[in-house]
Amino acid sequence: xxxxxxxxxxxxxxxxxxxxEAKEALGQTTAEYITNLLTEYYExxxxxxxxxxxxxxxxxxxxxxxxxxxxxxxxxxxxxxARLGRKVTQREFVLRIRWQRWRWQAQICQQTRYLRPQRPxxxxxxxRQR
Numbered sequence: 001x002x003x004x005x006x007x008x009x010x011x012x013x014x015x016x017x018x019x020x021e022a023k024e025a026l027g028q029t030t031a032e033y034i035t036n037l038l039t040e041y042y043e044x045x046x047x048x049x050x051x052x053x054x055x056x057x058x059x060x061x062x063x064x065x066x067x068x069x070x071x072x073x074x075x076x077x078x079x080x081x082a083r084l085g086r087k088v089t090q091r092e093f094v095l096r097i098r099w100q101r102w103r104w105q106a107q108i109c110q111q112t113r114y115l116r117p118q119r120p121x122x123x124x125x126x127x128r129q130r
Contacts, residue, residue, distance in 0.1 A: 007034070018086065025096045027103060061094075 011019075023033035065073075073093065080088040 004031075014085070018084075021084070025092070025099060027099050 019030070019033065023030055026033065028036070073090070077088050077090065077093060080093075
């Protein structure tokens with residue numbers, strides 16, 4: 001692993017809130033989020049402003065949905081954009097759903113592991129059941 005060094009900066013509270021919300025939506029630590037953000041920024045600069053199509057790490061996912069669902073999602077994105085004071089993209093919406101689903105599944109797995117009945121352990125090699 002590459003050596004690390006601290007990077008600290010005073011930023012406006014509004015920007016801090018955006019970073020905090022975005023990193024939480026992705027389930028990342030601040031260090032992971034800022035590292036990914038800066039890496040993507042410099043890759044974008046090196047690739048003429050287009051990181052998604054040139055770095056080989058991203059793929060396009062396209063699917064069709066019915067008009068009613070599309071309009072509901074569009075309305076939701078407009079509401080969230082107004083609430084957050086920034087544009088919420090369809091990509092961000094889909095990725096947030098994915099992360100929420102994975103976290104939910106992890107919680108279910110964690111809960112069921114504790115709820116699963118435990119078989120009593122038999123002691124000794126010659127234990128007899130009565």
